[in-house]
Amino acid sequence: MNARVEKTTLAAVALQVGVSTPTVSKVVNGREDVAPETRARVLAALEQAGYQSPLQRRSATKAGTVVEVVVDVLTAAYTVEVLNGILQFAAGADVEILVSATGPATSRQSNPERRAQRIIDEGRAGMIVVTSAFSEAQLHAFRRRQVPVVVIDPLNPPPADVVSVGATNWAGGKAATEHLLELGHRRIAYIGGIERAECNQARLHGYMAALAAHGVPVDPRYVISGGRFRRDSGTAGLKALLKLDQRPTAIFAASDSIALGVLSEAARQGIRIPEDMSLIGFDGTTQGEESVPALTSVAQPLEEMGRAALRALLRQARGEVLDSRRVELATQVIVRDSTAPPAA
Known part of the structure; x- marks a missing residue:
């Protein structure tokens, strides 16, 4: 579907539903500032028209689904256990995981536009970022290209429209x-x-x-x-x-x-x-x-956090609207041998 046909489709859906073309565009791009009832009507009309988002069309041309996972370091026990969860879910979903360890300094210095475009050019379904400090500019570059990003335990609070996974x-x-x-x-x-x-x-x-x-x-x-x-x-x-x-x-x-x-x-x-x-x-x-x-x-x-992150990313890649963009999983105190009452 070329840009002219895509524009025509969005305009036709807008006319059918009785809303503006920018409103339909907001729904397509996963924006939150659309009433739930209006969003549901637009999504139904888009599905009836056979419309696919750019990301869905890119995914349909690929033989398999590849997700990139960016971590600070691979040696930390925290990171290893989160990765285990991602890999477990990926195995059941027939998804290939590409892991890169960048370190927070490298993440901040990389060219946001080039990095986002590389994800598209290499056919990735999206990116999961584990504990790295991704800047607003980097996340904005991904959003503009409709590339799903999920952050796990981000160092800096992500924008409201970026999916994040963490614990309580x-x-x-x-x-x-x-x-x-x-x-x-x-x-x-x-x-x-x-x-x-x-x-x-x-x-x-x-x-x-x-x-x-x-x-x-x-x-x-x-x-x-x-x-x-x-x-x-x-x-x-x-x-x-x-x-x-x-x-x-x-x-x-x-x-x-x-x-x-x-x-x-x-x-x-x-x-x-x-x-x-x-x-x-x-x-x-x-x-x-x-x-x-x-x-x-x-x-x-930790493993469930990894599974939740990949689950959310794949749902975004399929064009689904998520109920919440902030996932918080419960913590639990595990009492072992390193705590006791203070000495008299």
């Missing part, structure tokens, strides 16, 4: 802190990851909310910005906390990787976990489960 980070941060409070801890520290990251901010605010609910003031000396969701953030964070006159009796680490860094540094410093200091992480990865002592953690449904 605020509720998880609150539950982690409440677990420590219920054990009797009052001097509880928070070691965060990337400070600006949306998930980090939500976990920190959950931590603060739990303390406030129990009448415990937030001590700013106990809030450490790790800079990254990596082990070295936990190592540096514990070193900073040990310099205080009054050390915390428990630590809430914003990721399992940070918690494992705390655990290794505690062993070097002769601090026993949990006898001298309790420790809880966030992610629920197998690395935390296999650590010594086994790590208490707020488990995210």
Whole structure:
């Protein structure tokens, strides 16, 4: 269908439904500023007319469906488990997954227009971005070309019309802190990851909310910005906390990787976990489960997050209208061996 025929089809549908051609165009492009009843009538008329979006027509000419997945690093346990979920769903849906590890700096510096056009030229159905910092310009370049993008745990909040998948980070941060409070801890520290990251901010605010609910003031000396969701953030964070006159009796680490860094540094410093200091992480990865002592953690449904992201992307590629563009999956505190009541 060439551009002139496409324009004629949209105009004909607009006349049939009794709306303007720009309104039909909004429905075709997945815009949200159309009344649900009007959207349903337009979609029915488009289907009756046999109209296909540009992305649907591109997909129909390809032998198979290929989805690109962009990750920060491939070595993180978090990323591996999310990828497992994506690959599991892809196997059942006969979808090929292409993985690229770019790092956040590369993602920010790449040419948005060129990258979006490459996705089209190479016949990809769309892109899933895992924890990378995609800019507004990059996401806009994809939207203008009608290329579906789904972001998982984005570092910066995505635009309202971009589908994002994550966990209940605020509720998880609150539950982690409440677990420590219920054990009797009052001097509880928070070691965060990337400070600006949306998930980090939500976990920190959950931590603060739990303390406030129990009448415990937030001590700013106990809030450490790790800079990254990596082990070295936990190592540096514990070193900073040990310099205080009054050390915390428990630590809430914003990721399992940070918690494992705390655990290794505690062993070097002769601090026993949990006898001298309790420790809880966030992610629920197998690395935390296999650590010594086994790590208490707020488990995210990481594999399900991967499956949900691919499911949403494929629905967009088929031209379906999603009920919600924000998917939040529930977290759960998994109590293991690294938390206990504070020493007398």
